[in-house]
Each structure stands twice: as C-alpha cells, then as structure tokens.
Amino acid sequence: xxxxxxxxxxxxxxxxxxxxxxxxxxxxxxxxxxxxxxxxxxxxxxxxxxxxxxxxxxxxxxxxxxxxxxxxxxxxxxxxxxxxxxxxxxxxxxxxxxxxxxxxxxxxxxxxxxxxxxxxxxxxxxxxxxxxxxxxxxxxxxxxxxxxxxxxxxxxxxxxxxxxxxxxxxxxxxxxxxxxxxxxxxxxxxxxxxxxxxxxxxxxxxxxxxxxxxxxxxxxxxxxxxxxxxxxxxxxxxxxxxxxxxxxxxxxxxxxxxxxxxxxxxxxxxxxxxxxxxxxxxxxxxxxxxxxxxxxxxxxxxxxxxxxxxxxxxxxxxxxxxxxxxxxxxxxxxxxxxx
Amino acid sequence: xxxxxxxxxxxxxxxxxxxxxxxxxxxxxxxxxxxxxxxxxxxxxxxxxxxxxxxxxxxxxxxxxxxxxxxxxxxxxxxxxxxxxxxxxxxxxxxxxxxxxxxxxxxxxxxxxxxxxxxxxxxxxxxxxxxxxxxxxxxxxxxxxxxxxxxxxxxxxxxxxxxxxxxxxxxxxxxxxxxxxxxxxxxxxxxxxxxxxxxxxxxxxxxxxxxxxxxxxxxxxxxxxxxxxxx
Numbered sequence: 001x002x003x004x005x006x007x008x009x010x011x012x013x014x015x016x017x018x019x020x021x022x023x024x025x026x027x028x029x030x031x032x033x034x035x036x037x038x039x040x041x042x043x044x045x046x047x048x049x050x051x052x053x054x055x056x057x058x059x060x061x062x063x064x065x066x067x068x069x070x071x072x073x074x075x076x077x078x079x080x081x082x083x084x085x086x087x088x089x090x091x092x093x094x095x096x097x098x099x100x101x102x103x104x105x106x107x108x109x110x111x112x113x114x115x116x117x118x119x120x121x122x123x124x125x126x127x128x129x130x131x132x133x134x135x136x137x138x139x140x141x142x143x144x145x146x147x148x149x150x151x152x153x154x155x156x157x158x159x160x161x162x163x164x165x166x167x168x169x170x171x172x173x174x175x176x177x178x179x180x181x182x183x184x185x186x187x188x189x190x191x192x193x194x195x196x197x198x199x200x201x202x203x204x205x206x207x208x209x210x211x212x213x214x215x216x217x218x219x220x221x222x223x224x225x226x227x228x229x230x231x232x233x234x235x236x237x238x239x240x241x242x243x244x245x246x247x248x249x250x251x252x253x254x255x256x257x258x259x260x261x262x263x264x265x266x267x268x269x270x271x272x273x274x275x276x277x278x279x280x281x282x283x284x285x286x287x288x289x290x291x292x293x294x295x296x297x298x299x300x301x302x303x304x305x306x307x308x309x310x311x312x313x314x315x316x317x318x319x320x321x322x323x324x325x326x327x328x329x330x331x332x333x334x335x336x337x338x339x
Numbered sequence: 340x341x342x343x344x345x346x347x348x349x350x351x352x353x354x355x356x357x358x359x360x361x362x363x364x365x366x367x368x369x370x371x372x373x374x375x376x377x378x379x380x381x382x383x384x385x386x387x388x389x390x391x392x393x394x395x396x397x398x399x400x401x402x403x404x405x406x407x408x409x410x411x412x413x414x415x416x417x418x419x420x421x422x423x424x425x426x427x428x429x430x431x432x433x434x435x436x437x438x439x440x441x442x443x444x445x446x447x448x449x450x451x452x453x454x455x456x457x458x459x460x461x462x463x464x465x466x467x468x469x470x471x472x473x474x475x476x477x478x479x480x481x482x483x484x485x486x487x488x489x490x491x492x493x494x495x496x497x498x499x500x501x502x503x504x505x506x507x508x509x510x511x512x513x514x515x516x517x518x519x520x521x522x523x524x525x526x527x528x529x530x531x532x533x534x535x536x537x538x539x540x541x542x543x544x545x546x547x548x549x550x551x552x553x554x555x556x557x558x559x560x561x562x563x564x565x566x567x568x569x570x
Contacts, residue, residue, distance in 0.1 A: 049475055070480065078477040088468045091490060100486075101476035148476070 001063065002027045002156065002188055003048065008057030010043050010212075018043050018212040020057070025190070027155075030182060032199035033192040035209035036222075041192040042085070044209065045158045048190060049082035078105060079155040083162055087145035089133035094125070094144050097133050101152045119151035120144070122177045139170030146174055150181050156188045157181060163195055171195075175202070197288045200297050210256070210339055221307050222339075223247075225254040234333060239303030246278055248334045256339040259307075259331060280329045282307065284321055300327060342540065350544035361545055368526040371439050371517075372507040375446035380499050383451045387458025387498075392484055402459060408452035413445075413511030420445045420516055437518035442526070445512035450502040457501055461494025462487060497564040504557045508550060 003025040010018035018040040025031060033041050046052040047059065053068040060066065061076060081101075089097045098116040107115070120126050123143035128136065136144060142162065149157060159178065163171035175198060181187040193199055199206050207214050210222065227235040227250045235253075236244040247257050282302035290297055296316050298309045307329060311321075321327070353361055390401055422428055424435040424444070435441045469490050473483040488495075510528035517524030519533055527546045534543035 051471060051474055074477065074479050077475060081477075082471075082475045084468060084471065086468070088466060088472055090469070090472075090486060100473070100478075104477045104482060145472075152476070 001025065002061065004060040004063070006058050008047070008054045008059065010040075010047065010052070011055045016212055018047070018054070020044070020214050023214060025188065027188055028182070028186045029204045030189040030202055031191070032203035032206035033190065033209055034194070034196065034199065034206060035192075039209045040212040041209055042160055043212075045082060045160050045190065045192060048156070049080055049158050050076045051082065078152075080158065081149040081152060081154045081156070082158040083142075083146050083149055083160065085161040085164060086138075087142060089136070089141055089144060089148075091134050092132075094120070094128050094131050094133050094136070097144060098148045098151060101148060105152065115151040119147040122150060122180055123147045124173045139166035142166050143170055143173060143177075146177055150177060153185045154181075154187055156190065159189065159191045159193075161193055162191065163193060163198070196297075196299075197286070200288050200290050202291060204292060210258075213339075215258070221259040223257040223259065223305065225250065225252075225256065227253050227255065229253075239305060241303040243280055243303060245280065245302075245305075246333045247336045249338075251338050258337040258339060259335070276332050276334055277330045278333050280307075280331070282327055282329055284323050284325045284327055286323060287316065287321065300329060302329065346540035346544045349541040350548055353541060353545040354548055358542075358545070361542060361549070363522055364525050364527055364530045364546060365549055367439065367522075367524065368507060368528075371442045371446065371513070371526065372503060374443045375450065375506050376499060376503040378443065378447045379450040379454045379502055382447075383454025383502070384458050384495060384498075386451075387455040388462055388484070388488060390455070391459040391462035392487060402456070405452050405456045405459070409456055411449070411452075413449060413509045414515065416445050416449050417512045417515030420448065420512070424516070436516065437520060437524060439517065439524055441516035442513050442524060445516045446506040446509065449509065449512060450505050453502040453505055454498050457498030458491075458495055461491045461498060464494060465490045493564045497561050500557050500561045500564065504554060504561070507553060507557075 001024050003023065005020055005023040008018065008020040008023070009016055033044070035041050043052065047054055050066065050073045058065055061080075066072070066076065090100065095116060098119060099112055102112045102115060117126070117129065120129060123146055125140060125143050125147060128140065128144070133141070133144065142165070146159075146162065157178065162174050162178070166174065178189055178191070179202060182189055191199065191203065208220055208222075223237065223245060225237065227237055227247070230236045230246060233249045234246050235248075235250050236246045238244050247259075250257065280302045282300040284298060285301045285306065286297075286299040288297040288299070289295075290310070294313045295310050296313055298311055298316070298321060300307045300309060309329075315321075390398065390405075420441065421436070424430045424433070424441055426436070435444070465487055469486055470483055473486040478486065508528060510532060513519070513524070513526045513529045514532065517526065517529065519525050519529040525533075527550050531543040531546050531550075534540065534546075
C-alpha cells in the first residue's frame with residue numbers, strides 16, 4: 001500500500017472538515033475523488049501531499065507512519081506532488097519554473113534541460129520554454145504547472161480540479177499528460193474533479209466525499225433538501241417538472257439523501273415485485289463507458305436532477321437506450337441513507 | 340512676491356551653475372541618508388521578512404508596535420540618541436555628537452520601522468499559494484523563504500525607496516545630532532532652516548528645488564516598483 005489512513009480527522013476552529021475512518025491507496029492505480037464544493041477534497045489532497053497535518057489519526061506512507069517534522073515531510077514531498085486547482089507560477093520564465101523542483105532534487109543541468117523540453121512537449125507547451133510565466137493564460141498556466149510536476153517523475157501525482165478552469169483543448173492535453181505519466185513512470189494518480197465522465201473513463205476507483213466523509217464509489221445519487229412531510233414516515237421533494245421524489249424519514253427537512261444505484265432500475269422493469277416501489281419519469285442524457293468493466297453509466301435527468309444508473313452493456317442494447325430517450329425509473333423510498 | 344520670484348530665479352541659476360557650497364550640502368545629505376538607508380535595510384528587511392514569514396505568539400502586537408513607531412517624531416529620536424552619545428551619555432567616549440555618524444545612527448533608527456513595516460506589508464501581499472507551490476515541489480524552509488522573498492522583491496525595493504525619501508527630507512535628527520556644521524554635517528534640510536533664519540532665501544530655495552527633484556525621482560521609482568508589484 002502507498003497510503004494507509006486510519007481514523008483521520010481534520011478540524012478548523014472546532015468544525016470537522018474531514019473524517020476518514022479508513023482509506024487505503026495502492027501503487028500505480030488511478031483514483032478519482034468526487035464531491036461538491038466544500039466537501040473536503042482539497043483538504044484531503046493537501047494531507048496526502050504532506051502540506052497539511054491531520055488533527056488526529058494515522059497516515060502511513062509506504063507502510064511507515066508519517067512523522068510531521070519538517071525534514072521528514074520534505075523527503076516525502078519529493079515523491080508526492082500536487083497540482084492546485086488554480087496553480088501559480090513564479091514570476092520568472094517558464095523554464096525557470098520548470099527547473100525549480102529539478103534543481104532541488106539535484107538533477108544535472110543537461111538532464112534538467114532534457115526533462116523540461118520533454119515535459120513541456122507533453123502538455124503542448126513546447127513553444128513557451130522561455131516565455132514569461134505571468135503572461136500565460138489560465139489554461140497554459142495549468143499545463144505548465146502540471147509539466148513542472150511531471151518532470152519530477154513523482155510517485156504520486158495529486159490533481160485538484162485540473163480541468164475546471166481551462167478550455168476543452170487544455171483539458172484534453174492535461175488528461176493525456178497525466179495518463180502518460182502513469183504509463184511511463186507508473187505514477188499513482190489521485191484526481192479530484194467534477195468531470196464525472198472523465199473519472200469513470202480513467203479511474204480504477206472513484207470515491208465520493210461529502211461533508212468531509214468518504215463513502216461509496218462515487219456513483220451514488222445525492223439529493224439535497226428541503227424535504228416536505230407527506231404522510232407517515234414519507235417525505236417528499238418537488239422537482240421543477242412537477243414530479244416528486246418521496247423518501248422515508250429524513251432526520252431533518254434540510255437533510256441530504258443518498259440513493260445507491262441498485263435502488264434504481266430502468267422503468268421497463270416496473271413489474272418487479274417490490275410493493276414499496278415509486279416511479280419517476282426522466283430522459284437519458286448521457287451514457288459513459290466505465291473503466292475495467294463492460295458496464296455503462298447512464299445519466300438520467302429527472303426534472304433538472306441527474307440520476308446515475310450502472311447498467312450492463314447488454315441491458316443497454318436490449319432496452320435500446322440512447323441519449324434523448326424517455327425512460328421510467330423505479331426506486332424504493334426506504335432504500336436511502338441520510339447524511 | 341518679488342522676493343519669491345527673485346529668489347527663485349537666483350536659485351535656478353545656482354542650481355544650473357552647480358554652486359560648490361550647494362553641491363557640498365547635497366553630497367552630505369545624499370551620503371548620510373544613503374548610509375542610514377543601507378543600515379536600516381540590512382536590519383529592517385530581514386526583520387520584516389521574519390515577522391511576516393514566521394508564525395509566533397504576539398505577532399500582531401509586534402506589527403502594531405512597528406506601525407506605531409512609524410509616527411515617532413524625528414525630534415524624539417534626536418533626543419533619545421542625544422542622551423546616549425552626548426558627553427555624559429553611555430556612548431559619550433566615542434565622540435559621536437555633531438558628526439555624520441550621529442546623524443546616520445539617528446536616521447537609521449528613524450527608518451528601521453519604515454523598512455520593517457513596509458517589508459511586512461510587501462511579504463504579506465504575496466499569495467500564500469507561492470509557499471504551497473514551493474513546498475509541493477520539494478523546497479525546504481530556506482528555499483521556500485527565498486521564493487517568497489523573490490516574489491516580494493519589488494515591494495521590498497519600494498520599502499527602501501520610501502525609507503530613503505523619509506530620511507532625506509527630515510530635519511530634526513540632522514539638526515540635533517549633526518549640529519549643522521558647514522561642510523561637515525550641514526544637510527539640505529538644516530541648511531534651508533539656517534538660510535531661512537538668516538533671511539537669505541536663494542540657497543534655501545535652490546536646495547528646496549534639488550530636494551523636490553530628488554523626492555520626485557524617488558516617488559517616480561516608488562510608483563514604478565509598486566506598479567510592478569501590482570502587475
């Protein structure tokens with residue numbers, strides 16, 4: 001195991017922003033991290049990058065507990081690097097920015113130059129070697145920042161929303177360069193991103209982080225309140241198209257519901273024997289091939305709420321599902337977890 | 340009005356002709372202010388950097404004290420240093436009173452808080468992500484500090500220029516500790532005060548023109564560096 005984390009918490013002013021009872025990350029894998037803003041993704045990445053220390057818990061790296069002393073951390077930071085969501089480049093040339101980490105690692109001048117030219121070529125910035133870094137666009141800055149990490153041949157590359165603030169072309173080059181690092185140097189990638197399709201395409205495992213807690217595989221459907229009491233234990237939320245999602249017993253009207261994919265089936269299976277089942281009508285908006293399986297992730301829009309279903313490819317063919325097609329979903333209002 | 344116009348015309352002629360007495364006075368001013376800025380920079384820049392870069396208990400109190408010291412009148416510093424270097428003072432045996440060294444000591448004390456406070460402001464303006472970037476690339480504390488210093492370089496130069504502007508135009512310390520001795524400790528400001536007392540405005544106005552010219556040049560540099568900070 002590269003990382004083995006147990007009972008990790010991080011608090012800021014008595015507010016717990018991260019609470020991870022257990023997490024194990026293997027070498028050479030690609031991990032995805034999903035979650036809304038403020039879920040704790042950046043804090044988790046900072047802890048994994050040894051830039052922040054947890055308030056409590058044990059973080060083991062390569063089977064050794066991490067000691068939070070500066071000389072120890074500095075050695076670890078030479079193996080684990082982070083690309084920020086909005087990275088900064090030093091106010092000097094692109095070359096000098098790229099050279100910074102290499103110099104620290106005592107790489108020879110010739111080797112530095114060779115790696116810099118290769119790194120910039122990997123992200124399509126080969127023509128900007130001696131350009132002033134503060135004159136680059138947001139996408140170019142992101143690409144150079146990534147290249148400056150890639151030339152270090154890191155064991156682990158952490159990326160915080162690497163494609164959130166860049167154009168499509170830059171995003172594509174960033175994605176390709178990250179995967180190339182994995183292929184060439186067996187770099188472990190941990191990617192926090194809102195780009196669900198990309199994560200499912202490339203990641204060996206996608207984790208979901210919400211309110212500082214890791215859960216599930218990232219394929220769960222999260223439904224925010226407010227909830228309105230209906231009858232008995234049932235509460236409902238009205239969607240913009242007039243349909244209502246009914247679920248059992250939220251702890252409070254503003255609670256957040258988590259519906260797991262198995263609780264949702266294609267509407268044509270409404271003959272299933274579940275008497276508690278409820279029905280919703282939606283439209284297929286996206287079909288994404290999941291990595292390492294023959295399964296397809298289908299995104300169904302109900303009102304403006306995206307629901308995710310994991311379906312075998314065979315099922316997609318049988319039902320002749322395609323984006324734009326109307327479908328009926330069935331779910332059990334009692335198969336819900338509350339956050 | 341005629342007096343002012345006549346003095347101004349004569350002063351311009353004095354400046355153009357590079358009058359020897361005026362040149363000597365300007366040279367003394369530039370020399371003592373230059374040294375005091377140099378020494379204040381050697382103390383104030385590292386001190387400001389340490390205060391801004393490190394976290395320690397009472398940091399805000401230290402910054403408040405430094406900001407308070409920015410407003411200390413020059414005559415208070417003059418009096419304070421006088422108590423040390425006068426014959427009866429602790430440092431009386433060094434015979435520093437009414438020398439250029441005495442002015443340099445006083446002026447250095449005057450602008451150390453200026454350099455320190457403005458260095459703190461310059462460092463504090465630097466985006467925290469520079470520190471994070473340096474650390475994730477493997478930099479140790481010294482290398483990270485160097486990165487921050489390099490990013491703040493224009494702000495720090497602006498701090499030094501502002502401090503130089505403060506000392507070259509002060510009069511209290513130069514008068515009290517230098518004694519306004521002709522050709523030795525007479526600075527532009529003390530000479531102007533003396534010429535005013537004598538009712539001879541020509542040299543005073545000429546020195547005023549030079550002083551304003553120097554101040555303008557320094558402000559120009561200050562804004563140039565501040566502009567680079569913002570960009």
